[in-house]
Amino acid sequence: MSEQALPKTHNLRIDGARLWSTILETAAFGATPAGGLNRLTLSPEDGQVRDWFRAACEAAGLEVRVDALGTQYALRRGRDMSLPPVACGSHLDTQPTGGRFDGVLGVLAGLEAMRSLNDAGIETEAPLLLVNWTNEEGSRFAPAMMASAAYAGEFTTDEILAKRDAAGITVAEALDAIGYRGDEPVGSQKIGAFVELHIEQGPILEAEGRTIGVVEGGQGIAWFDGSVTGFESHAGTTPMPRRRDALLGLCEIALAAERIALAHGPSAVATIGESVIGAPSRNVVPGRVAFSLDVRDPKSGTLDAVEAELRAALGEIGTRRRLDIDLTRIWRKEPVPFDPGLVAAVESAAESLGLSRRRMVSGAGHDACNLAAKVPAAMIFVPCKDGVSHNESESATQADCAAGADVLLHTLLTLARGPRP
Amino acid sequence: MSEQALPKTHNLRIDGARLWSTILETAAFGATPAGGLNRLTLSPEDGQVRDWFRAACEAAGLEVRVDALGTQYALRRGRDMSLPPVACGSHLDTQPTGGRFDGVLGVLAGLEAMRSLNDAGIETEAPLLLVNWTNEEGSRFAPAMMASAAYAGEFTTDEILAKRDAAGITVAEALDAIGYRGDEPVGSQKIGAFVELHIEQGPILEAEGRTIGVVEGGQGIAWFDGSVTGFESHAGTTPMPRRRDALLGLCEIALAAERIALAHGPSAVATIGESVIGAPSRNVVPGRVAFSLDVRDPKSGTLDAVEAELRAALGEIGTRRRLDIDLTRIWRKEPVPFDPGLVAAVESAAESLGLSRRRMVSGAGHDACNLAAKVPAAMIFVPCKDGVSHNESESATQADCAAGADVLLHTLLTLARGPRP
Known part of the structure; x- marks a missing residue:
């Protein structure tokens, strides 16, 4: 034809x-x-x-x-x-x-x-x-x-x-x-x-x-497991400035991850989908929190940049709040x-x-x-x-x-x- | 004698x-x-x-x-x-x-x-x-x-x-x-x-x-139960600005509670001791978080003020992040x-x-x-x-x-x- x-x-x-x-x-x-x-x-x-x-x-x-x-x-x-x-x-x-x-x-x-x-x-x-x-x-x-x-x-x-x-x-x-x-x-x-x-x-x-x-x-994907370790203490007797509250550390980390992803927008996304307080109690300042982190972007270099900026933020948060913060990358897909x-x-x-x-x-x-x-x-x-x-x-x-x-x-x-x- | x-x-x-x-x-x-x-x-x-x-x-x-x-x-x-x-x-x-x-x-x-x-x-x-x-x-x-x-x-x-x-x-x-x-x-x-x-x-x-x-x-004590409701969505496909992330709402609430307690320092304390994501998953944006809040101060009026300022903050956070935030006082001891x-x-x-x-x-x-x-x-x-x-x-x-x-x-x-x- x-x-x-x-x-x-x-x-x-x-x-x-x-x-x-x-x-x-x-x-x-x-x-x-x-x-x-x-x-x-x-x-x-x-x-x-x-x-x-x-x-x-x-x-x-x-x-x-x-x-x-x-x-x-x-x-x-x-x-x-x-x-x-x-x-x-x-x-x-x-x-x-x-x-x-x-x-x-x-x-x-x-x-x-x-x-x-x-x-x-x-x-x-x-x-x-x-x-x-x-x-x-x-x-x-x-x-x-x-x-x-x-x-x-x-x-x-x-x-x-x-x-x-x-x-x-x-x-x-x-x-x-x-x-x-x-x-x-x-x-x-x-x-x-x-x-x-x-x-x-x-x-x-x-x-x-x-x-x-x-x-x-x-997109590329990077998965992380993290933990924040502070010190469990009495919610009634521990003044705010003396606390080493692991949950407040996690809160700052989550907001930092959001801020960093937005700065690499519109493509980058970062999600803390899991966050668990160790031995939670209504009247105890949380001493340990475990969390997951999911970071995605179409560019490999952006995954690198988000991770690097987040690790810098974690260092600052950990020092300022006297918390031990661990972040381990458990998987990455380019x-x-x-x-x-x-x-x-x-x-x-x-x-x-x-x-x-x-x-x-x-x-x-x-x-x-x-x-x-x-x-x-x-x-x-x-x-x-x-x-x-x-x-x-x-x-x-x-x-x-x-x-x-x-x-x-x-x-x-x-x-x-x-x-x- | x-x-x-x-x-x-x-x-x-x-x-x-x-x-x-x-x-x-x-x-x-x-x-x-x-x-x-x-x-x-x-x-x-x-x-x-x-x-x-x-x-x-x-x-x-x-x-x-x-x-x-x-x-x-x-x-x-x-x-x-x-x-x-x-x-x-x-x-x-x-x-x-x-x-x-x-x-x-x-x-x-x-x-x-x-x-x-x-x-x-x-x-x-x-x-x-x-x-x-x-x-x-x-x-x-x-x-x-x-x-x-x-x-x-x-x-x-x-x-x-x-x-x-x-x-x-x-x-x-x-x-x-x-x-x-x-x-x-x-x-x-x-x-x-x-x-x-x-x-x-x-x-x-x-x-x-x-x-x-x-x-x-x-001290006086006020105990609250709270919840943050947003919308569960895919961690890979939902752009950051479109999210209604309940965990990020909880994070802002916890940091607001800390800020308000510090402003009423040195006596006031506020603690989120429990925080639980509903149906948590590593690659899902959290749609619901339940939490507890413990507020204490030696002055009854300060308990009132902390609660009022916190409720104002919750209103602002909820509106800005398009989240439904509930805070119920379940107990108070003068x-x-x-x-x-x-x-x-x-x-x-x-x-x-x-x-x-x-x-x-x-x-x-x-x-x-x-x-x-x-x-x-x-x-x-x-x-x-x-x-x-x-x-x-x-x-x-x-x-x-x-x-x-x-x-x-x-x-x-x-x-x-x-x-x-």
Whole structure:
């Protein structure tokens, strides 16, 4: 087929109503009374939605294969099967009290894109691939995003198969129980590029009234454990200036972390999510407080700077308040930059569709962040209500889901060299 | 005996070595391996020390009676038995991991004063009374200081007899078990004045290098329960300015409470002893924090002012950080002023003995605070190491204990109209 004969696609849109009805249809698998989903990875409910997904893909003419960790790959043939497939997808597993959109949207929007291409009779140059990654959530088996990490070579298949849930069941046993231990070696599936549509799981798009987040990468993360040690003393007999109050030390640390993160804004965030007083009592000045600290930023250098400034603040607080303050970094994950070409493709697709948008980084981890270590990757975000996720009340509008799926479709068309727009 | 014939007493001192040896001797009853005491009220060990105390008092010529709540009264006759006795004392019960001085010093210093008067052949005009109050500590039966409260009319004897410990044993049963349910009606023992020597249980005297605390009264106390409610959100995806972090609200509240207490210094104290994040997680911005607040000051008006200023600060913090802050006062005890004449008598005694001293208030509750509602009362403090009490490591020096007992002796002599100094 010559270039001139290619059909134009600039008016092509996915079917928003059909996408919405598949979201509702699959929400029956693991539905909770509060309107959310409890579809832990490799559970019977996860098996049901996988069966549904395989059947839906096959009905759309896709060829479905399963790898040794249960990840489902649905291939739509292209004109040139020597080209690596252009992939999209996300995950169909959920948190135990999860919502209907986290992961689900990315998979079902990919399915909808395939159906829409079928309806329009469009063939792409490169093949397309739709992926449902096993265990993105990490609620049943740790770590989260384990199948995409294994795909990218971070773990061996055997390492992952041996992981156990709280009941002692291994990943291998759980895969066998639902019939999803496939025969494709992990990592053998060729992928030329990977694009993941996801709800933002944060408040930025909603607050700014924008529809599309053009995701430039995943943040770096540093986790710390800390403690403040002062001296336990009587709340009635110890004058204020003589106290060595560990809680007041923690309070200054938390406010310093906020101040430092704000100074590195708007991207940097710092959170003390856990703070526990040792032997707390209403009438005792706290002598010891343990705390956690989570610092994130898209730039490695900013993580370094926040940590250095915080340690300086801790030194000052400890000296002034006569407290012993310890801060130990227990984990650090470097930022993941997405492929600039893919990011530009996402942005162009949003622009050509006339959708309001902004560049942003992903605050949470996603399979696309793992994929980025091995293949060009990018993400598309759409707003979710109040930024709430990992919650049965998680919500997104039909219009935003459709807009995200349209951006996904047009990004795939660009990357797989579909007909000219 | 004429005024002229009265022996001079300005050189009279208690026997510090004898006082110290009785402290060590009674520390055998309920001794813990770590060098402290476990002598819960009305326990077998409390029965043993009560028996020792009765025998020691009788050996010193005192007449011992026991009231219906087990409080022991040891009377030393005066020349004019129509005068109400001038009393001293404290308590011989301890915390489960208590020290050797809390309460014990006040009782044994009173015994030493009686012995020293005997040695010197001194008779006072008014009789003297040495009291061992039942259950000052409150560790086994609540409330603390129950016998002195009943003496002052705050509870009926039957109310107290019906109180149960954690094992369901009543005060009445516990008294019977050690043979200390006496036949004197509670409150019938006449007391003309009450002076209690005690370790400070705080760091002020030690820090200032002073020997005697001339205690002007007990502080007022206000207890509050509070909560801060914001919005739980993802630590990675929620920009700093959009957060409603309940922990940061608590941090500002704690620092405001410190600032306000300092502004009402040196007397006012404010303590957040308990602070608990609801559903804490390392990567979740805290949505709710519950906390306790303890505010104390010797002046009722200062308690009011601290509360009012704190509520104003809470309003400002809540508005600025978009947090709902609740603060509920759950208990308030008004300050207890001691009798100015008795306080002056304590101060004069310390001055005449050439001891360094300062006026202060009691940060903790004591039997003398209950007595003050019914009879003129005052207290004498001596330093304890590092301000530590309610701990097996509680410590005081022999010299300070002797100095406190000397002040007690001379205060008793002044109040009971002993020989002129």
